[in-house]
Structure formats: C-alpha cells, structure tokens
Amino acid sequence: MTSRRHFLGMAGGAIAAATVSRPALAALPEPVIETSASTRPPLHPSTGRPYNPVVTLNGWTLPWRMNKGVKEFHLVAEPVNRELAPGMIAHLWGYNGQSPGPTIEVVEGDQVRIFVTNRLPERTSMHWHGQRLPNGMDGVSGLTQPAIQPGKTFVYEFVAKRPGTFMYHPHADEMTQMAMGMMGMWITHPAKAHPHISTVDRDFCFLLSAYDIEPGSALPKPSTMTDFNLWTWNSRVFPGIDTLNVRQHDKVRIRVGNLTMTNHPIHMHGHEFTITGTDGGPIPHSARWPEVTTDIAVGQMRQLEFVADEPGDWAIHCHKSHHTMNAMGHGLPNMIGVEQGELAERISNLIPGYMKMGESGMAEMGEMKMPLPANTLPMMTGDGPYGSLEMGGMFSVIKVRRDQKPGDYSDPGWYTPRKGTVAYEYGAAPPEAHRAEHAAHRDASVEVTVKKPEAGHGH
Amino acid sequence: MYGLAKQARCLTLVSAFGLMLGGCAHLDRATLLEHTQRDLALSHPASLTDTSSDINPLLARPLDRAAAERLMLLHSPALRALIRQAEADIAQSAASGRPANPVLGFTRLTGPEVEIERALSIGLFDLLTWPQRQRVSTAAQQQQQLQLSMTLLSELRAVRLAWVDAVAAQQQLSYAEDVAESAAIAGDLADKMQKAGSISALDLARQRAFAAEAANRLTEARLHTQQQRERLIRQLGLNDEQAASLALPEQLPDLPATARSAEQINQRVKEQRLDVRLARAALATAAAEQSLSLPESYTRAELTLHAKRTGPERSQGWELGVALPVFDTGELTRQGMDARTQAAALQLDATLRRAGSSLRSQYGDYLTRFDIARRQRSTLLPLREQIAHENLLRYNGMLISVFELLDSAREQINTVIDTIEAERRFWQADAALESELLGAPTLSTGDQP
Numbered sequence: 001m002t003s004r005r006h007f008l009g010m011a012g013g014a015i016a017a018a019t020v021s022r023p024a025l026a027a028l029p030e031p032v033i034e035t036s037a038s039t040r041p042p043l044h045p046s047t048g049r050p051y052n053p054v055v056t057l058n059g060w061t062l063p064w065r066m067n068k069g070v071k072e073f074h075l076v077a078e079p080v081n082r083e084l085a086p087g088m089i090a091h092l093w094g095y096n097g098q099s100p101g102p103t104i105e106v107v108e109g110d111q112v113r114i115f116v117t118n119r120l121p122e123r124t125s126m127h128w129h130g131q132r133l134p135n136g137m138d139g140v141s142g143l144t145q146p147a148i149q150p151g152k153t154f155v156y157e158f159v160a161k162r163p164g165t166f167m168y169h170p171h172a173d174e175m176t177q178m179a180m181g182m183m184g185m186w187i188t189h190p191a192k193a194h195p196h197i198s199t200v201d202r203d204f205c206f207l208l209s210a211y212d213i214e215p216g217s218a219l220p221k222p223s224t225m226t227d228f229n230l231w232t233w234n235s236r237v238f239p240g241i242d243t244l245n246v247r248q249h250d251k252v253r254i255r256v257g258n259l260t261m262t263n264h265p266i267h268m269h270g271h272e273f274t275i276t277g278t279d280g281g282p283i284p285h286s287a288r289w290p291e292v293t294t295d296i297a298v299g300q301m302r303q304l305e306f307v308a309d310e311p312g313d314w315a316i317h318c319h320k321s322h323h324t325m326n327a328m329g330h331g332l333p334n335m336i337g338v339e340q341g342e343l344a345e346r347i348s349n350l351i352p353g354y355m356k357m358g359e360s361g362m363a364e365m366g367e368m369k370m371p372l373p374a375n376t377l378p379m380m381t382g383d384g385p386y387g388s389l390e391m392g393g394m395f396s397v398i399k400v401r402r403d404q405k406p407g408d409y410s411d412p413g414w415y416t417p418r419k420g421t422v423a424y425e426y427g428a429a430p431p432e433a434h435r436a437e438h439a440a441h442r443d444a445s446v447e448v449t450v451k452k453p454e455a456g457h458g459h
Numbered sequence: 460m461y462g463l464a465k466q467a468r469c470l471t472l473v474s475a476f477g478l479m480l481g482g483c484a485h486l487d488r489a490t491l492l493e494h495t496q497r498d499l500a501l502s503h504p505a506s507l508t509d510t511s512s513d514i515n516p517l518l519a520r521p522l523d524r525a526a527a528e529r530l531m532l533l534h535s536p537a538l539r540a541l542i543r544q545a546e547a548d549i550a551q552s553a554a555s556g557r558p559a560n561p562v563l564g565f566t567r568l569t570g571p572e573v574e575i576e577r578a579l580s581i582g583l584f585d586l587l588t589w590p591q592r593q594r595v596s597t598a599a600q601q602q603q604q605l606q607l608s609m610t611l612l613s614e615l616r617a618v619r620l621a622w623v624d625a626v627a628a629q630q631q632l633s634y635a636e637d638v639a640e641s642a643a644i645a646g647d648l649a650d651k652m653q654k655a656g657s658i659s660a661l662d663l664a665r666q667r668a669f670a671a672e673a674a675n676r677l678t679e680a681r682l683h684t685q686q687q688r689e690r691l692i693r694q695l696g697l698n699d700e701q702a703a704s705l706a707l708p709e710q711l712p713d714l715p716a717t718a719r720s721a722e723q724i725n726q727r728v729k730e731q732r733l734d735v736r737l738a739r740a741a742l743a744t745a746a747a748e749q750s751l752s753l754p755e756s757y758t759r760a761e762l763t764l765h766a767k768r769t770g771p772e773r774s775q776g777w778e779l780g781v782a783l784p785v786f787d788t789g790e791l792t793r794q795g796m797d798a799r800t801q802a803a804a805l806q807l808d809a810t811l812r813r814a815g816s817s818l819r820s821q822y823g824d825y826l827t828r829f830d831i832a833r834r835q836r837s838t839l840l841p842l843r844e845q846i847a848h849e850n851l852l853r854y855n856g857m858l859i860s861v862f863e864l865l866d867s868a869r870e871q872i873n874t875v876i877d878t879i880e881a882e883r884r885f886w887q888a889d890a891a892l893e894s895e896l897l898g899a900p901t902l903s904t905g906d907q908p
Binding site: 216337339346379 | 637640641644647648651652654655656657658847849851852853854855856857858859860861862864865868
C-alpha cells in the first residue's frame with residue numbers, strides 16, 4: 001500500500017518543523033511511504049522523458065515530481081518494520097517505510113535533486129554508489145559533506161550521466177546503518193538506443209543483504225562479521241521472496257547488487273544467461289560469455305540477461321547452500337546414524353515435547369513444522385506442488401509461462417508440466433547392483449601394525 | 460503410758476500437719492504437665508497429658524509437622540524420660556521442704572533392774588523455719604518445671620527442624636535423580652554418537668566424566684536423604700518397626716501468603732518469655748535459700764522428750780540441745796548466698812537484655828528466608844521454565860543441540876532443587892522463630908547435623 005502522508009503530520013514531524021527552514025519546507029516534495037513488502041507493478045513515467053521501467057522484487061519505485069525541469073525525489077531515512085517472510089518482522093532502518101528503500105529510476109542526462117531527511121536517532125548521509133557526480137555530492141560524511149543530523153534534510157543534486165545499475169546507501173556509521181538495512185537501487189535508463197544495452201520485456205532488480213537476528217528477537221546485530229543467519233533479497237527470505245513471473249520467450253534482465261559481507265554465486269536453472277553490465281557500465285558483446293552461475297562479490301552489481309524460452313518453474317538461488325537456509329545453529333553435532341531408540345523416550349520423560357531429530361538427515365525439519373521461538377522462521381521450509389521445498393534465505397523461482405500476458409507480473413501458480421515430462425518412481429524393484437568383490441569386505445577393517453624399532457637391534 | 464500416749468498424739472498431729480503442708484507444696488505430675496503444656500503453647504491440648512499411647516493412627520498417614528510433634532511428645536522414650544526426671548527432681552525438692560522426721564528412741568537395759576527409756580526428739584529449728592523451707596521448695600519446683608518446659612521446647616524445635624530437613628531431602632532426591640538421568644542420557648547419547656563416528660574421543664570422555672560425576676552426586680543425595688530421615692526417626696524415638704512404616708509428605712508445606720508481621724512479633728510480652736521466667740525463678744529460689752540459710756547457718760536446736768522407767772520408778776522430762784556458733788559463725792555461708800542471689804539477679808537482667816536482640820535477629824532471618832523462598836518460587840522458577848521452553852523451541856529450530864537442551868533441562872531442575880532448599884531454610888527459620896517467640900535461647904538455624 002503506497003500512501004502519500006504529509007510529512008508534518010507524521011510522528012516526529014515536530015522535529016522536522018523545528019529544524020527545517022520555512023522556504024526549504026515549502027520546497028520539499030511530500031515523502032511517499034510504502035507500507036507493504038509485496039512487489040509493486042512497474043511505475044510508468046507520467047512526467048519527464050519516457051523509459052521502460054523496472055520491477056523491484058518485493059519493492060517499489062519512488063514517485064517523483066518535476067520542478068522546472070528537475071526531477072525531485074524525497075527519501076526519508078527512518079526506522080521501519082520489515083516483514084522478512086510471513087511469520088517474521090525485523091526491526092530495521094530503511095527509507096520511506098521499507099528496507100530496502102524505494103528504487104530511484106531516472107533517464108540518462110536527467111537533472112536530479114534528491115531531498116534526504118534524517119528521521120533516525122543518529123546522523124546519516126547518502127552515497128550514490130557508482131555514479132559520476134561532483135565530489136561534494138558523493139555523500140561521504142566528514143570527507144565530502146557534514147553528516148545529516150537527526151531531524152535535518154539535505155539536498156543532493158547532480159546530472160545522471162551514465163546509464164546503468166547503481167545503488168544508494170549511507171556513508172556515516174556505515175557498518176551499523178547497512179547492517180540495519182539502509183540501502184536502495186538506482187536505475188539510470190539510457191536516453192536513446194545504446195549498442196550495449198538491449199531493450200528487454202521484463203527488467204527485475206534486487207539487492208542482496210544479510211542480517212544477524214537472534215532467533216526470538218527482531219533487531220539485527222550490526223557488529224556481526226560472518227555469522228549472519230538471514231540471507232535476503234531486498235530484505236526478504238524464502239518463502240517471502242516473490243517469484244519472477246515472465247512470459248515465454250520474453251527477454252529478461254535481472255539486476256542484482258550485493259551489499260552483504262560476502263560473495264554470492266547466483267545460479268539460475270533451465271537457462272543460460274550472460275552478464276551484460278556491471279555498476280561500471282554495459283559490457284561490450286565481445287566480452288560476454290554464457291553461464292548459469294555468476295559470482296557477485298561484495299559491493300558489486302551484475303546484470304543477468306536471458307531469453308525465457310523454457311516454460312516451467314525454474315529455481316534461482318545463491319549456490320552457497322547455507323544461504324538458502326534461514327537461522328540455524330552452527331555448532332550442532334551431526335546426528336546422522338545416531339539411533340536414539342529408548343534414549344528418545346528417556347529424554348521425553350525429562351523434557352515433554354522432545355522429538356528426536358537429525359537421525360537420518362535434516363529434511364524432517366522442513367516437514368515436522370514444530371513450534372519455534374517467536375518471530376523466527378524455520379531453517380528450511382516452503383511447500384511446493386510435490387512436497388516440502390526445504391529451503392530458506394536466497395531462493396526464488398522464475399516462472400516461465402506461455403500464457404503470461406505482457407505487463408502481467410502476477411503469480412501464475414505452480415507449473416503444470418506436459419505428461420511424461422516429470423521424473424517418476426520406477427515401478428519394479430531395482431535389480432541387484434553388481435559390486436566389486438572387495439566392496440563386500442569393506443567392513444573388515446584393515447589392521448595396520450606398526451613395528452616399533454627394537455633396542456639392541458644392531459644397525 | 461500416759462506420757463507416751465500423749466507423745467504419740469502429739470506426733471500424729473505433727474505428722475498430719477506436716478503431710479498437709481507437704482501435700483500443698485508438691486507439684487504433682489498432672490499439674491506439672493498442665494503447666495508445661497501451657498508454657499509450650501501446644502496447639503493440640505491433649506498431647507502431654509494424653510495417656511492413650513496408640514500412635515498407629517499417626518503413623519498410618521504421611522506424617523505432617525504437627526503429627527511429628529505430637530508423636531514425639533506422646534511416644535518418644537527419651538522425651539518421657541526427661542519428664543520423669545523432672546518429676547523426680549521436683550519430688551526431691553518437695554521433700555527438702557519438709558522438716559526432718561521426729562526420732563523415737565527406745566532403750567532397754569538389763570542389770571539389777573530392767574531399765575526402759577523412751578525419747579522423742581524433734582529438730583526445733585526445722586519446725587520454726589518450716590514456712591521458709593516451704594518457700595524454697597516451692598521456688599525450686601517452679602524453677603524445675605520451667606526448666607522442663609525449656610528442655611521440651613528445645614526438643615520440639617529439634618523435631619521440627621528434623622522434620623523439615625527430612626521432608627526437603629526426600630523432595631529434593633527425586634529431582635537429583637532427574638539431574639543424574641539427564642547427565643546419564645547425555646553420556647549414553649555420546650556413546651551412540653561414537654558408534655556413528657560423530658563425536659571426538661575428547662568430547663566423549665567429557666560426557667562420560669560428567670555422567671559419572673552426576674552419578675556420584677546422586678549417591679551423595681541418597682545418603683543425605685537417608686541421614687535426615689534417620690535423624691527424624693531418632694528425634695521421634697521410633698523403634699525399628701515403626702521407623703520402617705514411617706511415611707513423610709511428598710513436599711514441604713506451601714509458603715504462607717504473607718510473612719508474620721512485625722506487630723505480631725512485638726506483641727509478645729518479653730516478661731512472658733520462658734527464658735526470662737526461668738531466670739526469674741532462679742532468682743526467687745536463690746533469694747528464698749538465702750533467707751533460710753541465715754538462721755540455719757549458725758544455729759541448730761533440738762528438743763527431746765524423755766520417758767524413763769527403771770523398775771517400778773518412772774521419770775520424765777525434756778532436753779534442749781543448742782549448737783553454739785563458735786567455730787562457724789555462718790559468715791562465709793552468708794557471703795556465698797548473697798553472691799549467689801546477686802548472680803541470679805544479674806543473670807535475669809542479662810536474659811532480659813538478650814531477649815530483644817535475639818528476637819530481632821531471628822525475625823530478620825525469618826523475613827529474609829521468606830523473601831528468598833518466595834522470589835525463588837514465584838519469579839525464578841517460572842523464568843527457568845520459560846528458559847527451558849524457549850530452549851525446546853530452539854532445539855525444534857535446529858538452533859541448539861540436544862546436549863544444550865539437556866543442559867537447559869538440568870538448569871531448570873537445579874532451580875527446583877534450589878527452590879526446595881530455599882523453602883527448607885524458610886521453614887527452619889519459621890520453627891526457630893516459633894521457639895524464639897516462646898523464649899528458647901537462639902541457636903543457629905543453619906545446616907543442622
């Protein structure tokens with residue numbers, strides 16, 4: 001639900017009124033606040049030059065106003081409650097009601113003015129990651145500008161010179177503020193046809209971010225370096241990440257930026273893609289190669305492009321398997337093959353409600369759906385048409401459908417495959433496998449006898 | 460004959476008079492028990508004077524605290540011995556209040572003539588100081604009766620403490636078994652993990668060592684429970700058969716909703732305390748003895764009536780013997796008695812002064828034990844339960860291992876054990892305060908043997 005709320009009418013508005021001068025106040029565009037975490041349809045430009053808008057996964061594009069030829073946006077940095085997936089709300093910092101903030105879409109050559117209001121309890125700033133701009137607009141507090149104090153509004157103004165995929169994020173108390181979810185996408189569309197930028201039918205974008213939220217709590221721990229337990233796309237985790245729904249034969253672009261503390265090999269099923277651009281700009285055709293996984297390093301952006309010609313439900317995910325899991329314990333012993341038998345009963349007598357787990361692997365965790373700490377997502381979860389999906393974190397599905405209408409981004413439901421195209425169980429008992437003779441004796445351990453040197457054995 | 464008959468009549472009168480006086484001054488058994496019972500403020504009136512010695516109904520059910528007191532008072536041979544001993548002491552004191560019996564002398568001599576002489580002697584000063592003797596005797600008996608009350612109060616406190624400790628130990632034991640079981644499970648699980656190859660030799664050894672330690676602690680706990688039970692059995696004075704059938708309640712009583720208020724405590728009049736009354740009785744005895752010793756110390760007089768027949772001749776007369784205070788003027792005895800009386804007076808003063816502080820100290824202990832026990836039960840215990848529950852949820856989410864879950868369960872059980880311990884200490888403080896209110900000297904309420 002996108003709502004235009006008058007800034008002065010919001011809680012905390014008194015601070016803004018007291019600290020923002022009257023002429024500046026009169027010049028401020030009304031901030032637009034988003035209250036939902038669902039994917040908004042593309043925002044087609046009604047003013048300014050035309051372009052082909054993107055779809056922000058579980059996000060939205062910030063509306064602007066034209067002021068004497070200048071595109072004006074208003075970003076409000078503020079604490080937000082972001083639903084990471086149904087069943088879990090994270091207390092984050094973000095922009096205009098959500099984390100990440102809204103996507104800013106402009107056209108190459110646009111004069112852009114962005115008002116940044118700080119409604120956080122501490123100072124902030126805004127860095128326009130990857131942009132060509134005057135040094136004083138780069139947003140590094142202390143280096144290129146004073147920090148934006150709580151209650152203050154700063155104005156950034158520059159020309160969007162280079163077409164491409166960018167990000168924005170704070171450069172003041174950066175570790176804390178990014179660990180709290182402050183970031184957003186910036187798309188500069190080409191002003192005219194560009195030899196290295198293709199026109200696509202569907203253009204998706206999202207940011208990778210990671211949080212360490214103690215199970216049962218809601219606020220991320222900003223000083224975590226490596227032990228993050230929630231790996232998100234646009235501050236959502238599976239099964240809260242929307243699917244990428246496309247029409248068969250669509251040319252599809254997916255723009256991914258990494259603001260986590262580690263690399264993410266993003267892997268797509270069913271199709272090959274090429275990387276057509278980075279945050280450094282479009283890549284010449286001669287420098288592209290096909291692949292099915294691309295590693296996105298920290299602070300990098302990648303544009304994946306492919307033609308969705310294979311109908312079906314195709315998984316897309318980070319290939320680090322811990323990143324397709326939600327919160328889990330890292331110090332758990334491996335209980336595979338540990339038959340608990342009557343021990344389980346003894347534990348139950350002591351701890352009513354105990355269930356043995358892990359004896360044959362961890363998949364039962366996805367199925368058992370046992371009560372968890374409040375505001376905590378299962379480590380692996382999700383139901384597909386054929387059973388438990390046993391996933392979490394950075395996982396979604398590209399849904400390619402013959403009958404998905406152009407401009408329709410709604411979820412078409414599970415794929416119905418053609419008869420005879422789904423893996424099936426073999427009806428008869430499998431034949432006895434031929435084993436090599438020595439394999440049968442594997443259990444008989446080979447005894448290694450070490451002969452100790454004996455004293456007095458003349459050399 | 461006439462003379463002797465007159466003497467005999469006189470003797471009879473004296474004896475009757477003596478018996479009457481003596482009868483009045485002796486604290487008999489029923490009165491002794493009645494007074495003692497009143498001193499102890501026993502809630503079950505029949506207990507000391509109850510003659511029906513059937514204790515089977517008391518042993519038929521789990522023995523609560525009141526029943527334990529009753530059982531001891533009714534049945535314990537050691538306790539009955541204390542009462543009998545007090546009776547004996549009192550009887551002796553009563554006897555010492557009476558004058559020495561008159562002595563009848565009869566002499567028959569044969570010679571030229573048969574000579575028969577009869578003499579009746581009586582201690583003159585015994586008769587003259589009879590009222591003082593009675594006062595000494597009465598004071599001593601009163602003191603002995605109060606001493607008995609004091610001793611029984613100590614016994615009552617001892618049985619209350621023993622009961623509280625025995626019940627608490629038994630209650631804690633079942634939880635100690637759970638603690639050991641959780642450690643044993645962890646050890647067994649580690650063994651299974653070793654077969655699967657998922658535990659290091661180091662961790663396996665740690666788990667086994669932990670289980671063995673827990674087993675040792677359980678063995679200790681079992682011994683402790685047995686020792687506490689036997690202590691109670693001794694205090695109750697049960698024989699082997701009765702001891703075998705003794706059942707205790709499964710748990711200590713619930714904490715009272717509110718602690719006894721300071722007003723309730725202060726209402727008790729210091730003068731009514733047993734220790735004060737005992738000190739006062741000791742002073743009265745000393746004073747009475749002093750007044751008696753004054754004449755007795757230097758003077759003794761004896762009157763003897765004589766009747767003599769030598770052949771046909773009869774003669775009669777009397778004889779008065781008086782001890783002369785030549786060597787012992789009684790000075791030293793008087794000084795000693797004087798000092799003894801002053802010592803008793805000072806002792807009374809000291810007891811009065813100690814009583815207030817002792818009561819405040821005991822009440823402070825009682826209030827603190829109440830606060831700790833209540834916080835333990837109404838705050839800590841629910842929190843530990845919540846922690847255990849949250850850990851179960853975490854285990855469900857594969858956030859913690861089964862070992863951590865067992866640790867958490869053990870922590871929770873240990874809090875239950877600590878809670879029982881806190882309640883045990885409260886009920887000990889309560890028993891001690893109860894004795895203190897009646898005026899028993901304060902003893903440490905800490906761990907009793």
